Amino acid sequence: MGLIWLRMLVHPLTLWLFAQGLALYFYLNFSPLPRSAVERWLTELRRSFHQAVSWVTAPWRALQRVRELEVLTAQLQQQLSLRLDTPLSSPIPIGSIGDFSAIAGYRFLPAKVVYRTFFLRENYALLDKGGREGLYPGLGVLSERGVIGIIAETTATTSIMYALFHKDVHLSAMLPRHNMLGITSWQAATLNRLNLDYVPLYTQVEPGEEVWTASNSLIFPAGLRIGRVETIRSDFTRGFHAIELSTYADWGRTWDVFVLLPPS
Amino acid sequence: MREEGRMLLLGVSLVAFQAVLSPALSIQNLAYPSPLVLFWLVLPFAWNPVIGTLVAIGFGVVTDLLFPPGGLQTFCGLWVWILRKSVYQLLHPNLPTDWELMVSPRDLSSTGFFAYAFPLTLMHHLLYIPLAAWRLSGEILAYAGLSAIYSFMWEWIIFELSLRKRHAQV
Numbered sequence A: 001m002g003l004i005w006l007r008m009l010v011h012p013l014t015l016w017l018f019a020q021g022l023a024l025y026f027y028l029n030f031s032p033l034p035r036s037a038v039e040r041w042l043t044e045l046r047r048s049f050h051q052a053v054s055w056v057t058a059p060w061r062a063l064q065r066v067r068e069l070e071v072l073t074a075q076l077q078q079q080l081s082l083r084l085d086t087p088l089s090s091p092i093p094i095g096s097i098g099d100f101s102a103i104a105g106y107r108f109l110p111a112k113v114v115y116r117t118f119f120l121r122e123n124y125a126l127l128d129k130g131g132r133e134g135l136y137p138g139l140g141v142l143s144e145r146g147v148i149g150i151i152a153e154t155t156a157t158t159s160i161m162y163a164l165f166h167k168d169v170h171l172s173a174m175l176p177r178h179n180m181l182g183i184t185s186w187q188a189a190t191l192n193r194l195n196l197d198y199v200p201l202y203t204q205v206e207p208g209e210e211v212w213t214a215s216n217s218l219i220f221p222a223g224l225r226i227g228r229v230e231t232i233r234s235d236f237t238r239g240f241h242a243i244e245l246s247t248y249a250d251w252g253r254t255w256d257v258f259v260l261l262p263p264s
Numbered sequence B: 001m002r003e004e005g006r007m008l009l010l011g012v013s014l015v016a017f018q019a020v021l022s023p024a025l026s027i028q029n030l031a032y033p034s035p036l037v038l039f040w041l042v043l044p045f046a047w048n049p050v051i052g053t054l055v056a057i058g059f060g061v062v063t064d065l066l067f068p069p070g071g072l073q074t075f076c077g078l079w080v081w082i083l084r085k086s087v088y089q090l091l092h093p094n095l096p097t098d099w100e101l102m103v104s105p106r107d108l109s110s111t112g113f114f115a116y117a118f119p120l121t122l123m124h125h126l127l128y129i130p131l132a133a134w135r136l137s138g139e140i141l142a143y144a145g146l147s148a149i150y151s152f153m154w155e156w157i158i159f160e161l162s163l164r165k166r167h168a169q170v
Helices: A002-009 A012-030 A032-083 B003-025 B037-042 B049-066 B072-091 B110-133 B138-163
Strands: A107-116 A122-127 A140-142 A147-154 A159-166 A172-175 A180-185 A193-200 A210-213 A225-235 A240-247 A256-261
Touching: A012 A032, A012 B049, A012 B072, A122 A147, A122 A256, A147 A256, A193 A225, B003 B037, B003 B049, B003 B138, B037 B049, B037 B072, B037 B110, B037 B138, B049 B072, B072 B110, B110 B138
Parallel strands: none
Antiparallel strands: A107 A122, A107 A256, A122 A159, A140 A147, A140 A256, A147 A159, A172 A180, A172 A210, A180 A193, A193 A240, A210 A225, A225 A240
16 A cells, blocks of 8 residues: 555656656746735735625624624613613604603503404404403504504404595694694595694695604504605695695504503 | 757756856847746656656756755746646647657757747746746736847757757758
8 A cells, every 4th residue: 555655656747747747836826026026916816706795695794683683672772671661561663752751651552453444434453352451542653663552442452543545534733843733633544544634824834744643642652653644735715734744554454563552 | 969968968057057147148128038948848757757856856956055045947947847848739739648858858849849838938937937936917018028029039949959860850
């Protein structure tokens, strides 16, 4: 066995390859021009390699980042709930809150929509939480994005929530940019659209402005997001704007809601 | 004179030529004579392959030590060394199986030597000069080609004067 290795080692081709490798090594390492070129190539090679590895591993790193952000979000929600002095056991629907200062002490009870109506003038939804969980008529309900309705009736285990898209539901609303009050109503057959009435003509309302709940509401605290101004029409006979809103809450796609429990 | 002594003398002469005469004989910016490659070309085919390879490497190492850049003479010379038998076979297609023991580069005629040595000299210079200059351009390639012709001219002179066997055909 050793003899075979020795024969392979002193084979002319092995010697030739060894000498070529050594000669090339000496030339590339001890001559200034090739050495700098080789160093440049190696740097470029290393850069390309790291770039390729980075490109390949990008989805995993992104996923890891998402996980980290999820944890961070949970921690922030936890801190936020502590700051508001509310014993929250569930996430706050942060997207629906425009002004955090007004909801101090409120609690958010998560509930699920069991079913809902779409084509009535008095649209409502059935929620899976009721009196046993502390719900009672007159409580406000939020989706993850904005105000969505009011608890109208409760049993021990379920509740009926009147939607914003119910002909008898009116909210006291405000335009936070002007601090101007108005009242919402729903008359159109189109879901996710509301009217904002009684905003005086002298208010310079712009499309895209936010509309929040107002402080004089008996149901909702101030600063919860309702929607954005879509169109403005001036009704000179009445002296008010006729404003149409698009609501943040999407009635057809909302399954998880939060019932707003006031401080006891 | 024994073959080994003749090759030793050739090696020493070529190194001396490269060291002393080449700078004087060079044509500035046009051609540089470097007939060192003749040593690898005329090493006898009949030598033991291991011995032959070691001698070829040894000559490369000596020239590398004397003529910078180090490593490049061995690198280019060994390509000549490994390809020379293939070129010889290409020029003489009907060789018997043990042809290496029967023929020598020194048996070549003047024309045969040209056909055998010039392509290898050209290859050597086309490898050596761009690598030594670390630049590849038309100018460098032209310089390498002209240097190959010039070097071959000196190789041919040396071959004719002192190496070619007298009985070989002209």
